[in-house]
Amino acid sequence: MLNYTFHWNQAFKALPQMLDGAVVTLQIALLSMVLGLAIALALTAFRLSGNRILSGFATSWVEVARNTPALFQIYMAHFGLGNFGIHLSPYTALLIGIAFNNAGYLAENFRGALKAIPDTQARAGRSLGMTPIQAFRLIVLPQMLRVAFLPATNQMVWAILMTSLGVTVGMNTDLAGITQELNARSFRTFEFFALAAVIYYIIAKLVTLAARLVAARMFKY
Amino acid sequence: MKLSVLALSLLAATALTSQAHADKLDDIIASGTLRCAVVLDFPPMGARDESNNAIGFDVDYCNDLAKALGVTAEIVETPFPERIPALMSGRVDVGVASTSDTLERAKTVGMTIPYFAFEMAVTANEKSGVKSFEDMKGKVVGATAGTYEAIALEEQVKAWGAGEFRPYQTQADVFLALSQGQLDATVSTSTVAQANVKTGKFPGIAVVGKAPFDIDYVSLFTNREEYGFINFLNLFVNQQVRTGRYAELYGKWVGGEVPDLSVNGVYR
Numbered sequence: 001m002l003n004y005t006f007h008w009n010q011a012f013k014a015l016p017q018m019l020d021g022a023v024v025t026l027q028i029a030l031l032s033m034v035l036g037l038a039i040a041l042a043l044t045a046f047r048l049s050g051n052r053i054l055s056g057f058a059t060s061w062v063e064v065a066r067n068t069p070a071l072f073q074i075y076m077a078h079f080g081l082g083n084f085g086i087h088l089s090p091y092t093a094l095l096i097g098i099a100f101n102n103a104g105y106l107a108e109n110f111r112g113a114l115k116a117i118p119d120t121q122a123r124a125g126r127s128l129g130m131t132p133i134q135a136f137r138l139i140v141l142p143q144m145l146r147v148a149f150l151p152a153t154n155q156m157v158w159a160i161l162m163t164s165l166g167v168t169v170g171m172n173t174d175l176a177g178i179t180q181e182l183n184a185r186s187f188r189t190f191e192f193f194a195l196a197a198v199i200y201y202i203i204a205k206l207v208t209l210a211a212r213l214v215a216a217r218m219f220k221y
Numbered sequence: 222m223k224l225s226v227l228a229l230s231l232l233a234a235t236a237l238t239s240q241a242h243a244d245k246l247d248d249i250i251a252s253g254t255l256r257c258a259v260v261l262d263f264p265p266m267g268a269r270d271e272s273n274n275a276i277g278f279d280v281d282y283c284n285d286l287a288k289a290l291g292v293t294a295e296i297v298e299t300p301f302p303e304r305i306p307a308l309m310s311g312r313v314d315v316g317v318a319s320t321s322d323t324l325e326r327a328k329t330v331g332m333t334i335p336y337f338a339f340e341m342a343v344t345a346n347e348k349s350g351v352k353s354f355e356d357m358k359g360k361v362v363g364a365t366a367g368t369y370e371a372i373a374l375e376e377q378v379k380a381w382g383a384g385e386f387r388p389y390q391t392q393a394d395v396f397l398a399l400s401q402g403q404l405d406a407t408v409s410t411s412t413v414a415q416a417n418v419k420t421g422k423f424p425g426i427a428v429v430g431k432a433p434f435d436i437d438y439v440s441l442f443t444n445r446e447e448y449g450f451i452n453f454l455n456l457f458v459n460q461q462v463r464t465g466r467y468a469e470l471y472g473k474w475v476g477g478e479v480p481d482l483s484v485n486g487v488y489r
């Protein structure tokens with residue numbers, strides 16, 4: 001039972017502002033993915049290193065990142081660190097929170113992908129005279145990235161949606177932040193939120209589509 | 222045969238018309254419950270005591286309203302941004318939630334005459350060097366998202382062209398950020414500022430002065446088209462002042478000089 005008359009023209013008037021927010025959202029998601037991928041690769045290397053401290057560090061990162069809510073991680077990046085006098089701006093806190101989360105999930109992706117590649121691949125490389133590092137870099141890594149690519153795009157979509165949690169740490173320039181402010185001013189909640197949902201949906205769909213195209217190009221035999 | 226058909230259709234017609242006449246005021250009285258949207262993160266207007274009961278000016282006000290209607294009050298906790306969705310989705314009947322009566326909002330919901338008025342105060346972190354409203358220029362400032370003062374302060378920061386504005390989700394987050402030094406200063410209602418400084422939960426902050434924003438008159442709100450109910454609410458607000466109950470509640474929760482709810486030189 002919704003007792004409400006929709007005023008769409010008011011919402012559409014704010015569309016340019018919301019699209020500006022969508023750009024910020026996409027920017028944070030992309031940056032967090034770049035950071036997340038780099039950290040995840042490092043974490044995977046740590047786990048393979050055989051060093052107990054390094055692999056323990058990597059395992060705890062993955063455990064915390066995957067088993068606590070993203071909201072908590074972002075909140076801690078802002079208010080948790082703030083307690084120790086480390087002040088991150090909402091933008092940075094959000095970026096770091098999501099990158100932390102991404103790294104955990106992507107490291108797990110990489111681990112799964114590594115398991116999917118038979119040991120014989122590396123051994124075949126070795127028998128061709130490659131060093132262990134060469135065999136990993138030239139034979140195993142490309143295959144691993146191929147297996148991990150599509151699951152990683154899932155994480156990218158997830159990162160886009162997670163940016164909406166930035167409002168909890170005072171973020172007001174991304175899509176969720178702008179939507180919330182428009183709502184506070186006019187109380188046209190349903191129009192603005194519906195519009196925001198459509199924009200999130202379109203971004204997520206476009207990202208998935210782009211990833212499919214890239215995958216089809218990059219990973220064909 | 223013909224007579225029974227006629228009788229039946231007559232019966233159906235009366236049933237339909239009587240249903241069409243029942244408005245929200247009727248519905249509330251018939252259901253025996255008044256559901257109020259109250260923000261419980263906004264002391265002294267709305268808060269929770271040690272045993273988690275809802276307390277505050279708005280809570281008492283809702284109870285008074287329910288008593289006037291002869292029904293029981295049900296407090297529905299709504300954070301600031303959720304007040305309107307709660308009303309629109311039919312989860313609450315009326316908002317007793319310190320809602321500023323802006324024209325922009327009145328396009329969406331029906332506002333009563335003001336039932337409370339706030340003055341705005343600047344609270345600053347003691348290390349920030351902010352001693353007055355003007356000192357906030359160029360600093361990192363914040364307020365609770367969706368409030369009157371947040372909208373006004375953000376516009377002020379834009380007008381200054383320096384500094385940064387951050388909206389946080391709850392009043393508690395604003396004061397936490399302020400206490401940690403993530404924010405240099407905030408503008409909030411003076412009642413809220415005093416209440417939060419007094420709790421001692423947020424060390425290193427102090428109320429440093431008034432903010433030169435207009436007096437923030439706040440209204441009860443309900444669905445825009447419910448004239449019958451809005452009419453009742455207006456009279457209720459009037460009676461609260463007339464009977465001295467408003468002053469009594471103000472003394473109980475806030476203290477000091479009771480703000481005037483009327484504006485000079487104009488009718489409402």
